[in-house]
Amino acid sequence: MGNGVQEIRGINMDHNMQVCSTWGNFHFSTFDGQFFQLPYTCNYILATLCDTTKTDFNIQMRRQYINNLPTLSSFTVKIEGVIIQLHDGNFTMNHKTVAIPSYQYGIRIERSISFIRISSKLGLTFIWDEHNSLSIEISKKYSSQTCGLCGDFNGVKNNEFIINGTVWNDIEKNGCVPVEQCPCLHNGKVYQSGESYNTTCRKCECSGGWWSCKTLDCPGTCSLLGGSHITTYDGKAYTFHGNCYYVLTKDDNVTVSGNLVQCGQTESETCLTEVKFIIPAATPKWLRIVEK
Numbered sequence: 001m002g003n004g005v006q007e008i009r010g011i012n013m014d015h016n017m018q019v020c021s022t023w024g025n026f027h028f029s030t031f032d033g034q035f036f037q038l039p040y041t042c043n044y045i046l047a048t049l050c051d052t053t054k055t056d057f058n059i060q061m062r063r064q065y066i067n068n069l070p071t072l073s074s075f076t077v078k079i080e081g082v083i084i085q086l087h088d089g090n091f092t093m094n095h096k097t098v099a100i101p102s103y104q105y106g107i108r109i110e111r112s113i114s115f116i117r118i119s120s121k122l123g124l125t126f127i128w129d130e131h132n133s134l135s136i137e138i139s140k141k142y143s144s145q146t147c148g149l150c151g152d153f154n155g156v157k158n159n160e161f162i163i164n165g166t167v168w169n170d171i172e173k174n175g176c177v178p179v180e181q182c183p184c185l186h187n188g189k190v191y192q193s194g195e196s197y198n199t200t201c202r203k204c205e206c207s208g209g210w211w212s213c214k215t216l217d218c219p220g221t222c223s224l225l226g227g228s229h230i231t232t233y234d235g236k237a238y239t240f241h242g243n244c245y246y247v248l249t250k251d252d253n254v255t256v257s258g259n260l261v262q263c264g265q266t267e268s269e270t271c272l273t274e275v276k277f278i279i280p281a282a283t284p285k286w287l288r289i290v291e292k
Contacts, residue, residue: 062074072128
């Protein structure tokens with residue numbers, strides 16, 4: 001960081017003991033000026049009041065890797081019950097798209113050439129450079145009352161209460177957990193780290209908040225029932241009425257064909273009368289189906 005002052009797209013990182021910042025390769029600097037790195041992609045609480053009965057503010061963020069580069073992918077700014085979010089590139093207030101500039105609920109949102117600023121009458125200012133950096137400035141009235149990665153805001157640089165390697169469990173919302181114990185979510189169900197689920201030919205295991213999936217070797221099944229009801233290897237079902245030999249499946253080693261014929265009073269009544277197996281360089285084998 002050189003002399004400790006860094007200008008990133010309009011955000012001045014020179015701390016005046018009221019500013020917390022995060023930028024670049026998972027860099028963080030607390031309200032009290034303590035610098036650290038936390039290279040994980042879980043959701044973090046940056047700043048909130050330690051007294052959980054108060055709802056003045058709660059600021060959270062998450063980074064993810066895009067093209068192998070850490071990128072700020074989402075953040076949530078809650079100010080006295082008003083929720084401002086960036087998620088999947090959408091900017092919303094109380095879950096509705098918000099136009100910028102905006103002034104609602106005592107919260108002002110404005111855009112400059114290089115950043116978006118959110119400010120409130122509480123004495124909180126949030127600045128995002130629309131890329132990978134953001135900063136939070138809060139009033140001194142919150143001194144020694146804050147929790148989160150931005151520190152305790154008590155004016156002492158080297159006593160921040162930051163537990164290295166822990167993150168807020170945003171799935172179960174039950175406090176901080178070690179990164180390697182982060183749970184995963186699939187189809188609305190919570191899986192603890194080390195737990196897994198199986199689907200057809202696939203197994204996925206939760207590992208520190210991330211799914212690790214592998215493809216399994218498993219047979220595929222294609223069926224033809226009632227002379228017209230077909231289910232493909234991929235599970236697609238359809239009905240087909242024919243009166244001819246049809247290739248049911250084929251690969252480099254074998255071809256399987258079936259003979260469908262009309263066997264009722266209407267064209268929609270068909271029967272499978274014969275199945276033929278054709279193997280290269282071998283005499284074709286067939287199975288004739290005889291109804292008793």
